[in-house]
Amino acid sequence: MTFFDVMFYVLAAMILLSAAIMVFAKNLIYNAVGLLFAFFGVAGLYVMLGADFLAATQLLIYVGGILVLLLFGVMLSQRITGLEMRTGTLQMLPAVIVCAGVVAILLRMIWMSPWQKTEVGEPAATTRTIGTLFMTDYLIPFEIVSVLLLAALVGAAFIGRRDAR
Amino acid sequence: MRELIDALLHSETFFAKLSPTLLTLIFMALGALLIVLVLALNALIAVYAERKVSAWMQERLGPMEVGPRGILQTLADTVKLLVKEDIIPAAADKRLHWLAPFLAFVAPCAAFAALPYARNFVFANFDIGVFYVTAITSLSVIALLLAGWASNNKWALLGGMRAAAQIVSYEIPAGLAILTIVMQVGSLNFNDISLAQDGGIHHWLIWRYFPFNLIAFLVFYLATLAECNRTPFDLPEAESELVAGFHTEYSGFKWSIFMLSEYAEMLLVALVGAALFLGGWSSPIPGFLNTGAWGVLWFGLKGVVLILTHMWLRWTLPRLRVDQLMHLSWKVLTPFSFACIVGVGLWMLA
Amino acid sequence: MTPVGLTHFLVLSAILFALGLLAVITKRNAVTVLMGVELIINAANINFIAFARYLDKDLDGQMFGVFVIVAAAASAAVALAIVLNIYQRMRSVNLDEADSLAG
Numbered sequence: 001m002t003f004f005d006v007m008f009y010v011l012a013a014m015i016l017l018s019a020a021i022m023v024f025a026k027n028l029i030y031n032a033v034g035l036l037f038a039f040f041g042v043a044g045l046y047v048m049l050g051a052d053f054l055a056a057t058q059l060l061i062y063v064g065g066i067l068v069l070l071l072f073g074v075m076l077s078q079r080i081t082g083l084e085m086r087t088g089t090l091q092m093l094p095a096v097i098v099c100a101g102v103v104a105i106l107l108r109m110i111w112m113s114p115w116q117k118t119e120v121g122e123p124a125a126t127t128r129t130i131g132t133l134f135m136t137d138y139l140i141p142f143e144i145v146s147v148l149l150l151a152a153l154v155g156a157a158f159i160g161r162r163d164a165r
Numbered sequence: 166m167r168e169l170i171d172a173l174l175h176s177e178t179f180f181a182k183l184s185p186t187l188l189t190l191i192f193m194a195l196g197a198l199l200i201v202l203v204l205a206l207n208a209l210i211a212v213y214a215e216r217k218v219s220a221w222m223q224e225r226l227g228p229m230e231v232g233p234r235g236i237l238q239t240l241a242d243t244v245k246l247l248v249k250e251d252i253i254p255a256a257a258d259k260r261l262h263w264l265a266p267f268l269a270f271v272a273p274c275a276a277f278a279a280l281p282y283a284r285n286f287v288f289a290n291f292d293i294g295v296f297y298v299t300a301i302t303s304l305s306v307i308a309l310l311l312a313g314w315a316s317n318n319k320w321a322l323l324g325g326m327r328a329a330a331q332i333v334s335y336e337i338p339a340g341l342a343i344l345t346i347v348m349q350v351g352s353l354n355f356n357d358i359s360l361a362q363d364g365g366i367h368h369w370l371i372w373r374y375f376p377f378n379l380i381a382f383l384v385f386y387l388a389t390l391a392e393c394n395r396t397p398f399d400l401p402e403a404e405s406e407l408v409a410g411f412h413t414e415y416s417g418f419k420w421s422i423f424m425l426s427e428y429a430e431m432l433l434v435a436l437v438g439a440a441l442f443l444g445g446w447s448s449p450i451p452g453f454l455n456t457g458a459w460g461v462l463w464f465g466l467k468g469v470v471l472i473l474t475h476m477w478l479r480w481t482l483p484r485l486r487v488d489q490l491m492h493l494s495w496k497v498l499t500p501f502s503f504a505c506i507v508g509v510g511l512w513m514l515a
Numbered sequence: 516m517t518p519v520g521l522t523h524f525l526v527l528s529a530i531l532f533a534l535g536l537l538a539v540i541t542k543r544n545a546v547t548v549l550m551g552v553e554l555i556i557n558a559a560n561i562n563f564i565a566f567a568r569y570l571d572k573d574l575d576g577q578m579f580g581v582f583v584i585v586a587a588a589a590s591a592a593v594a595l596a597i598v599l600n601i602y603q604r605m606r607s608v609n610l611d612e613a614d615s616l617a618g
């Protein structure tokens with residue numbers, strides 16, 4: 001067991017445990033806390049895979065942005081006085097069967113596929129390369145994504161207004 | 166860090182017999198312990214300093230009883246806090262009530278690992294140190310929201326939501342001001358940024374591209390002051406309207422952890438400001454004590470000066486209203502920081 | 516035990532995907548369904564980064580990862596605005612009750 005292996009199993013346990021809390025807890029805030037630790041674990045995986053820029057992006061956008069949005073959404077869309085923030089479930093048994101089937105298919109596919117593995121060296125610094133790629137090969141997607149963000153900003157502000165009529 | 170571990174592994178000492186995994190883990194634990202100890206010491210000194218500063222500004226004496234000139238007062242207060250009964254409201258959510266203060270403390274602690282303490286010394290020499298610090302500190306928003314909600318008290322909840330809204334708003338001008346510096350140095354690594362301003366006070370980035378960097382520093386200073394929830398931006402814990410904000414229902418040990426993280430965050434933003442704009446570990450006088458471990462002294466000194474200005478402002482200015490707060494963030498600081506980025510960018514092209 | 520490689524990451528992401536799917540299918544509350552969607556997106560992103568590390572010399576996988584995160588942020592913002600609007604109209608965010616478009 002190298003340090004890499006230990007870290008992987010620790011992070012994997014953390015991600016799956018917190019994702020399970022997210023899925024099976026009845027309380028909305030507990031779901032959000034489960035999601036928080038799952039995001040952290042995934043950021044840790046990115047670091048292990050040599051994607052440090054992406055790990056920081058994950059923390060900044062998911063934890064600092066999306067999760068705060070979700071928590072605000074929870075708190076603004078419930079009767080926030082009192083701890084009655086429950087979320088019900090529907091058709092748990094069929095859903096579990098379907099999801100187990102999906103996992104089985106995915107695992108079979110992972111084992112059957114002949115992956116063309118390349119040599120894995122020490123992870124190199126990625127930030128400069130990513131920045132260059134944004135301004136060269138990925139310029140069009142970059143611009144489209146910025147327009148998308150602007151549209152989402154305006155749209156969300158309009159839809160979320162109290163008197164959007 | 167990694168170099169040190171490698172050196173120990175190849176040395177003749179007893180460390181060479183341990184496995185690399187174990188040694189790495191031991192070093193990580195030791196580093197974390199060191200940071201926690203320094204932060205605890207920081208809170209002890211800062212609370213005393215704050216009380217003395219406020220006393221001087223109001224022509225009082227401040228704490229005088231415990232120890233010479235009262236310097237042991239905060240130590241006594243800490244002992245008192247630790248042995249106090251830990252009260253959890255009956256209707257609160259116990260588990261999250263426990264989790265929130267620790268989550269609030271983890272964020273600044275984790276950020277301290279990336280700061281440049283001296284020439285060629287950081288705990289973790291991140292390529293993306295600046296970005297990492299901005300990213301990890303956003304965790305404290307979640308902690309405050311959770312603390313407010315778990316207390317099951319309307320003052321706490323309102324305080325928590327106010328704090329979250331305030332921090333999220335002020336992260337944007339702070340991030341943009343940091344971007345101005347990152348753009349001109351061309352690196353997200355704290356050590357590169359400090360290296361770019363080595364060699365005396367006139368090389369500090371705050372003077373470069375005048376007046377854009379000066380404006381960027383002011384934007385960063387005000388925005389981070391607001392992120393620390395300090396007066397004049399202390400609406401989340403405005404005692405006259407919200408009792409004590411998100412930590413209304415906290416007492417004893419857990420309350421002291423909130424205080425610890427608040428002072429840790431103050432130190433963090435002061436040190437980040439010093440590293441980005443005020444030369445980091447480099448000496449203000451060219452060639453004077455500008456080597457090795459002296460860097461820690463200069464870096465700490467710059468941080469302390471910035472913290473003292475935080476305290477000075479706290480005891481001088483009244484509190485803003487919520488609409489003024491949002492006005493300042495979105496209509497003043499954010500446009501100014503954009504102007505800095507565009508100005509510096511054009512200047513660099515010219 | 517085999518050393519950790521590509522397969523380990525893929526298995527982890529498959530399980531994470533299934534958990535997200537489970538939340539999307541079973542939860543009644545719209546915000547929790549959104550959380551499930553975020554889990555699914557994270558699972559997909561783990562795959563992108565793992566492939567970028569183990570199968571590819573370039574950073575194309577990481578570029579996709581960045582775009583995925585940005586798109587997820589945009590969708591979360593719009594979706595939450597819709598949830599808040601539903602709440603203002605119906606005083607509830609349970610998806611099985613928001614059925615006024617069903618014939």
